[in-house]
Amino acid sequence: MTVKRSGKGFAVDVSGNALDARSLIKQFTSDVDTATKTTGTDAVSVSADVNSLSGFHDEVLSNLKLDYSAAGSRVNRLKVSAAASSGAAITISNTAGNGARALTMKSADAGAILRFLNIYEHMEGGSITLALSGTADGPMRGQVDSSNFFIVNEPKLASIVSTTPTGDSRSLNEAVKGKIDTSRVKFERGFTEIDKGSGYLKLANGVLRGPRIGTTFQGTLYDQNNNMDMTGTFMPAYGLNRIFGELPLVGVLLGNGRDRGLIGVTYRLKGNANKPVLDINPLSVIAPGIFRSIFEYR
Incomplete structure (x- = not known):
């Protein structure tokens, strides 16, 4: 890991064999009122290249590529590409700018990503697409669509x-x-x-x-x-x-x-x-x- 001072914030570069991502997941999946309102001014950008990423419910992603930027508790940018243990591709994108925010997620293994993010633990397999949008400090609206899965x-x-x-x-x-x-x-x-x-x-x-x-x-x-x-x-x-x-x-x-x-x-x-x-x-x-x-x- 390398950390560099960049203006009033920090630029972090992470690489390695394994990383526990649960604290980052908690911030990313928190409610809009805590995820979008800034409680500080320090900016942080993170670039990560990790072989194995641990989430919730013992789910592990591989070949993670991550680009993350936040100011205080506000997530300005998050781009993730990885693979589930089944080999299915996973992509997540969270962008903000000009008073708007958009979140998309796609996975060819819906159950794995939902367990990894601690959203829902009773789903197995399937594909999923999530698309939400809204103002930076307001509600987000959209839809989620999934196919060919099991509820267990x-x-x-x-x-x-x-x-x-x-x-x-x-x-x-x-x-x-x-x-x-x-x-x-x-x-x-x-x-x-x-x-x-x-x-x-x-x-x-x-x-x-x-x-x-x-x-x-x-x-x-x-x-x-x-x-x-x-x-x-x-x-x-x-x-x-x-x-x-x-x-x-x-x-x-x-x-x-x-x-x-x-x-x-x-x-x-x-x-x-x-x-x-x-x-x-x-x-x-x-x-x-x-x-x-x-x-x-x-």
Whole structure:
């Protein structure tokens, strides 16, 4: 490592065999209010060429090339290229200037990069593209799109399947007369629009689509008080149900659009974001798609 004084800041050049990146990740992934507001004036630029980079959940990236610039706690520039343990390419870019900020991330191993960044630990494989933009000190909006991945041992997914709704004596598994195994679920696509501001994260028009399970979702993932308020529709046997949605006439009458199945239940997750309370509407399990919106939580 070499450190040189450059005006009122420092230029750091790092090279080596291994580096623990968790402290840098925490700053980069922190909320907008702490990541964009400057608490000091010292400028720091970092250039790194490291063979092995350690992140969260025991994920390690290789062949890291990093270009980083910050003033105080404000990240002005971050460009990263690396490879996951699977060999998949990963690129991250965070740029700021002229009062605007843009963040993009691409990876051919979505699960690896999300675990590495400590964003989500229940995803395996797949590709992912994230694109957000906004003002330097304001919310960032955009979307995330992923494909061909697995969700593994997700407790919220297991709760939706196994919980017995108020007013009904059956769980969703019992209602559809089948055993829905949520330990490892394949999805063909995951998509949501994102609104990320000071202390909050809101999602809209979200959909997870797979041959066995499909779900739509929207709402506040967490707010300034760490509360969640998410609603959606959960559809078992999605590969079969979506056939109705693909048929021109039947799809309009019953499928309620291409991303809706014929049979499903509406749900709500509300309360503390770490342990939200799950509420399921028992009536919607027998309702065709076009009527399901009547029972959705608002």
